[in-house]
Amino acid sequence: xxxxxxxxxxxxxxxxxxxxxxxxxxxxxxxxxxxxxxxxxxxxxxxxxxxxxxxxxxxxxxxxxxxxxxxxxxxxxxxxxxxxxxxxxxxxxxxxxxxxxxxxxxxxxxxxxxxxxxxxxxxxxxxxxxxxxxxxxxxxxxxxxxxxxxxxxxxxxxxxxxxxxxxxxxxxxxxxxxxxxxxxxxxxxxxxxxxxxxxxxxxxxxxxxxxxxxxxxxxxxxxxxxxxxxxxxxxxxxxxxxxxxxxxxxxxxxxxxxxxxxxxxxxxxxxxxxxxxxxxxxxxxxxxxxxxxxxxxxxxxxxxxxxxx
Amino acid sequence: xxxxxxxxxxxxxxxxxxxxxxxxxxxxxxxxxxxxxxxxxxxxxxxxxxxxxxxxxxxxxxxxxxxxxxxxxxxxxxxxxxxxxxxxxxxxxxxxxxxxxxxxxxxxxxxxxxxxxxxxxxxxxxxxxxxxxxxxxxxxxxxxxxxxxxxxxxxxxxxxxxxxxxxxxxxxxxxxxxxxxxxxxxxxxxxxxxxxxxxxxxxxxxxxxxxxxxxxxxxxxxxxxxxxxxxxxxxx
Numbered sequence: 001x002x003x004x005x006x007x008x009x010x011x012x013x014x015x016x017x018x019x020x021x022x023x024x025x026x027x028x029x030x031x032x033x034x035x036x037x038x039x040x041x042x043x044x045x046x047x048x049x050x051x052x053x054x055x056x057x058x059x060x061x062x063x064x065x066x067x068x069x070x071x072x073x074x075x076x077x078x079x080x081x082x083x084x085x086x087x088x089x090x091x092x093x094x095x096x097x098x099x100x101x102x103x104x105x106x107x108x109x110x111x112x113x114x115x116x117x118x119x120x121x122x123x124x125x126x127x128x129x130x131x132x133x134x135x136x137x138x139x140x141x142x143x144x145x146x147x148x149x150x151x152x153x154x155x156x157x158x159x160x161x162x163x164x165x166x167x168x169x170x171x172x173x174x175x176x177x178x179x180x181x182x183x184x185x186x187x188x189x190x191x192x193x194x195x196x197x198x199x200x201x202x203x204x205x206x207x208x209x210x211x212x213x214x215x216x217x218x219x220x221x222x223x224x225x226x227x228x229x230x231x232x233x234x235x236x237x238x239x240x241x242x243x244x245x246x247x248x249x250x251x252x253x254x255x256x257x258x259x260x261x262x263x264x265x266x267x268x269x270x271x272x273x274x275x276x277x278x279x280x281x282x283x284x285x286x287x288x289x290x291x292x293x294x295x296x297x298x299x300x301x302x303x304x305x306x307x308x309x
Numbered sequence: 310x311x312x313x314x315x316x317x318x319x320x321x322x323x324x325x326x327x328x329x330x331x332x333x334x335x336x337x338x339x340x341x342x343x344x345x346x347x348x349x350x351x352x353x354x355x356x357x358x359x360x361x362x363x364x365x366x367x368x369x370x371x372x373x374x375x376x377x378x379x380x381x382x383x384x385x386x387x388x389x390x391x392x393x394x395x396x397x398x399x400x401x402x403x404x405x406x407x408x409x410x411x412x413x414x415x416x417x418x419x420x421x422x423x424x425x426x427x428x429x430x431x432x433x434x435x436x437x438x439x440x441x442x443x444x445x446x447x448x449x450x451x452x453x454x455x456x457x458x459x460x461x462x463x464x465x466x467x468x469x470x471x472x473x474x475x476x477x478x479x480x481x482x483x484x485x486x487x488x489x490x491x492x493x494x495x496x497x498x499x500x501x502x503x504x505x506x507x508x509x510x511x512x513x514x515x516x517x518x519x520x521x522x523x524x525x526x527x528x529x530x531x532x533x534x535x536x537x538x539x540x541x542x543x544x545x
Contacts (some may be wrong), residue, residue: 013542047541050400050401051401051537052397052400052401052537052538052541053537053538053541053542054538072403074401074402074403075403077401079398079401081394081397081398081401082394083393083394083395083397083398085393085394085395085397085398085399086395087321087325087395089325089328089329090321090324090325090328098317098321099402101313101314101317102314102317102318102399102402102403102404103402103403104403
């Protein structure tokens with residue numbers, strides 16, 4: 001069973017359609033990145049999943065159920081929304097203790113200390129957090145979201161407004177959570193680098209519709225066929241290479257652009273292809289395995305949409 | 310379990326209000342100022358029935374002062390949490406919306422009631438000082454301050470919390486201004502209201518108790534219209 005299951009979900013605010021019939025699933029242990037520009041509908045999706053908004057139609061399920069007033073289900077989810085949701089006059093310890101009480105955490109003292117240690121704030125636990133830096137508060141809010149050992153963590157722009165060092169720190173924490181603790185993560189972001197670094201699956205949302213949705217590897221390498229760019233020494237080399245590769249059963253497509261030969265392989269046969277070219281006297285200068293970055297995919301997806309509209 | 314959650318929320322609100330020096334000082338200054346103002350007022354009114362005026366003033370002023378101080382404190386518990394987005398995270402916790410609302414209302418009402426007690430004590434001491442009479446609140450006044458006034462304050466905070474949660478920030482500014490003016494005028498013209506000849510007695514206290522309970526029931530009924538979507542959509 002999927003941990004998150006969204007099916008034909010639509011949300012309208014009056015005449016405005018914010019989400020238009022979207023569907024997606026997130027499996028246990030996955031880190032799902034929900035990408036899209038501001039106003040795309042990411043936060044609305046999150047709020048629908050969290051039971052803070054009612055869908056106009058369709059379903060948004062967590063653990064197979066709609067999050068309503070059922071306390072048991074809510075104990076299984078952690079949230080780190082746009083704001084830290086911390087009380088500045090209270091100490092780090094008291095902040096976590098408050099949330100631990102709300103979630104009926106057994107042995108609160110030990111749990112709170114353990115989490116403060118996890119986010120490296122144990123030695124400053126008694127200070128009012130008004131004295132903390134933005135990055136420290138963000139770390140504390142991650143600890144806050146984890147205080148009841150949730151099975152899934154919903155995050156909305158967790159690194160927004162942080163300096164690069166703090167962003168790296170937060171990303172490392174998320175990687176550790178998904179890797180070592182097997183926590184499922186649903187991450188709203190428009191930080192492509194962040195999503196590429198930590199997510200296994202992504203959805204790209206624009207104008208309330210999902211424009212792309214798959215595992216990152218599949219999106220970066222569509223069709224599962226490896227691509228090579230082979231730079232050769234001259235035009236004659238390119239022509240010979242093209243002739244040889246077209247005749248080869250290891251190659252499914254060849255395209256020549258000047259002295260660069262772009263090859264789509266039908267299997268993982270890169271070394272054989274290069275040996276074939278070298279054996280036939282083609283002078284190779286450079287071979288590059290072509291992998292699309294998430295940024296390429298994102299811009300292509302949004303570009304296609306703009307072209308369509 | 311639910312009562313534990315209400316206590317947890319109420320305790321946090323109370324501690325946060327107490328930790329905020331500016332808010333505490335504002336509440337206490339207000340209570341002290343009105344103690345002085347109205348304590349002096351008992352003296353300057355030339356009346357044969359000073360005891361009646363003294364008891365009547367306490368009956369009228371204590372809920373007014375309590376609600377006014379609660380009004381000062383409530384912004385921190387409701388509006389501030391909304392502006393800061395904290396409320397959205399709280400709505401994701403395994404906590405019934407009514408329990409959250411009730412906890413916050415109690416957490417705000419309690420320090421406001423303490424400020425009211427300070428006001429009542431200050432008012433009594435100053436009235437005794439200025440009149441040089443051995444004025445002591447009647448038993449029904451003590452009952453009123455200890456039982457009815459906190460009910461009024463909790464119910465009033467519940468209503469204030471309700472509108473602060475469901476209305477947008479601009480609407481809140483308008484409503485808050487209207488409520489502030491209403492309370493301020495009610496307090497400012499208390500002298501004239503007392504001269505209407507309020508007869509203080511157990512019967513009046515019984516009537517006030519009924520009104521307080523009705524007010525509380527109304528507030529609880531109002532909770533039917535609280536929902537998460539309404540709150541989330543009015544977060545700035």
